[in-house]
Amino acid sequence: MQQAHLTLDPAFRIAPVHRRTFGTFVEHLGRCVYTGIHEPGHPTADEDGFRRDVLELTRELGVTTVRYPGGNFVSGYRWEDGIGPVEARPRRLDLAWHSTEPNHVGLDEFMRWTRKAGVEPMMAVNLGTRGVQEALDLLEYCNIASGTHWSDLRRANGTEEPHAIRMWCLGNEMDGPWQIGHKTAREYGRLAAATGRAMRMLDPGLELVACGSSGSSMPTFGTWEATVLEEAYDVVDYVSCHAYYEEHDGDLASFLASAADMDHFIDSVVATADSVRARLGAKKRIDISFDEWNVWYLSRFLNAEPPEDWPVAPPLLEDHYHLADAVTLGGLLICLLRHSDRVTAASLAQLVNVIAPIMTEPGGRAWRQTTFHPFALTAAHARGEVLRVEPVSPVHETAKYGEVPLLDAVATRDPESGATVLFAVNRSTGEPLELAVDTRALGPVRPDGAVTLSGPDVYARNSADDPDRVAPRPLPGVAADGGTLRAVLPPVSWNMIRLTDG
Numbered sequence: 001m002q003q004a005h006l007t008l009d010p011a012f013r014i015a016p017v018h019r020r021t022f023g024t025f026v027e028h029l030g031r032c033v034y035t036g037i038h039e040p041g042h043p044t045a046d047e048d049g050f051r052r053d054v055l056e057l058t059r060e061l062g063v064t065t066v067r068y069p070g071g072n073f074v075s076g077y078r079w080e081d082g083i084g085p086v087e088a089r090p091r092r093l094d095l096a097w098h099s100t101e102p103n104h105v106g107l108d109e110f111m112r113w114t115r116k117a118g119v120e121p122m123m124a125v126n127l128g129t130r131g132v133q134e135a136l137d138l139l140e141y142c143n144i145a146s147g148t149h150w151s152d153l154r155r156a157n158g159t160e161e162p163h164a165i166r167m168w169c170l171g172n173e174m175d176g177p178w179q180i181g182h183k184t185a186r187e188y189g190r191l192a193a194a195t196g197r198a199m200r201m202l203d204p205g206l207e208l209v210a211c212g213s214s215g216s217s218m219p220t221f222g223t224w225e226a227t228v229l230e231e232a233y234d235v236v237d238y239v240s241c242h243a244y245y246e247e248h249d250g251d252l253a254s255f256l257a258s259a260a261d262m263d264h265f266i267d268s269v270v271a272t273a274d275s276v277r278a279r280l281g282a283k284k285r286i287d288i289s290f291d292e293w294n295v296w297y298l299s300r301f302l303n304a305e306p307p308e309d310w311p312v313a314p315p316l317l318e319d320h321y322h323l324a325d326a327v328t329l330g331g332l333l334i335c336l337l338r339h340s341d342r343v344t345a346a347s348l349a350q351l352v353n354v355i356a357p358i359m360t361e362p363g364g365r366a367w368r369q370t371t372f373h374p375f376a377l378t379a380a381h382a383r384g385e386v387l388r389v390e391p392v393s394p395v396h397e398t399a400k401y402g403e404v405p406l407l408d409a410v411a412t413r414d415p416e417s418g419a420t421v422l423f424a425v426n427r428s429t430g431e432p433l434e435l436a437v438d439t440r441a442l443g444p445v446r447p448d449g450a451v452t453l454s455g456p457d458v459y460a461r462n463s464a465d466d467p468d469r470v471a472p473r474p475l476p477g478v479a480a481d482g483g484t485l486r487a488v489l490p491p492v493s494w495n496m497i498r499l500t501d502g
């Protein structure tokens with residue numbers, strides 16, 4: 001059996017575990033909002049029409065922030081359509097997803113939902129078809145207490161206290177030619193800077209995110225970030241990254257190594273941001289909001305015919321994830337944690353039905369996709385500080401990324417509870433991996449639970465009828481002795497091993 005080893009040492013601290021790493025995303029897209037989070041008449045619907053089953057799963061998932069309302073949708077959205085009496089709200093054509101938006105859910109409903117779900121909102125403004133003034137109006141509606149047109153309207157609409165939204169995205173994917181109001185980097189950078197400056201005048205406490213590239217394969221990747229930050233460096237706190245991965249042509253080995261691409265992506269954006277900082281002589285450091293990431297079978301979506309009519313909440317982007325998707329997603333989360341020194345916020349795209357960990361039937365059941373599990377377990381157990389573990393691992397060859405280590409891992413340690421947690425992926429498509437962990441620097445520790453997400457069929461999926469086909473199971477045979485912890489990681493597996501001091 002192949003062998004790998006790593007060291008757990010509290011001195012190898014990367015950064016704190018940022019709770020915002022465990023954000024997700026709710027877009028007015030497909031069935032994410034309608035029949036996703038909101039479905040009046042559903043047997044579990046509460047007094048506001050929110051599905052309690054989805055709220056419960058959202059809490060169980062451990063979500064911390066939720067980005068809203070898009071995504072591509074936001075680039076054509078008029079936020080005022082979604083406030084006031086529901087029956088008076090206009091129906092609009094949503095060009096981004098070729099759908100009809102009924103505006104039954106808008107800002108105030110979403111904010112009510114965030115309070116019920118116990119999550120922090122992350123609001124996006126439309127910089128596609130709109131600009132500075134509309135962003136200011138929205139901010140005034142949300143964050144000013146009272147005594148102005150928009151704040152008093154909010155109060156009249158039933159929300160006495162300001163929504164107090166702290167984190168704001170200045171548009172979405174403005175580098176993408178598919179985006180309504182697509183712009184050059186210079187055009188967008190100037191607009192983002194002007195919008196951000198004006199927003200800060202209204203509320204200096206905001207945290208602002210400038211759009212980075214829609215992906216590292218965009219032709220303008222790198223120059224886009226440099227130009228946008230040249231214009232907006234002093235105004236923003238974050239630059240965004242977006243990345244989606246899928247298995248192409250049965251190339252499982254490359255797919256499982258998607259985190260290698262994400263590592264490189266993050267390093268490149270950090271290098272660009274830091275070189276702009278040096279050029280400008282700026283004190284402040286720009287961090288990354290990785291506010292869209294996931295497994296997404298995008299090529300299937302691009303090859304599908306768009307709907308001929310303009311349906312309300314059609315089933316769009318409803319990927320049904322298998323075990324290998326979940327292992328890959330767990331690996332991407334390991335990567336985000338490993339970069340906690342610069343990735344201080346992230347959003348799994350998306351939350352319900354649309355490339356999502358939670359699925360629902362209209363009028364019926366809700367269930368956990370395979371990808372739910374690594375996210376929920378990492379969100380629940382990654383606490384305290386992130387530790388670099390420097391795995392020494394056998395490698396294998398992948399078509400896309402060349403030679404990659406079979407083992408990918410990161411750890412967290414919570415000095416308060418004395419818990420150290422190792423998150424580890426075995427990327428081998430066929431062989432188990434024997435892992436030895438040097439724990440001597442932690443002092444005396446004992447294993448305190450180990451789980452694995454693995455199984456004989458890497459393409460097994462969950463469904464409403466078989467919701468627990470893929471779920472975490474105990475990882476057998478984990479033993480600690482004389483400062484070494486030993487475990488055997490199954491092929492194509494995501495694993496979590498907890499240790500407790502003492």
Ligand code: AHR
Pocket residue numbers: 027029070071072073172173214292349350
């Ligand atoms: O998450 C789905 C879509 O992916 C978002 O609307 C867009 O921002 C990205 O291209």
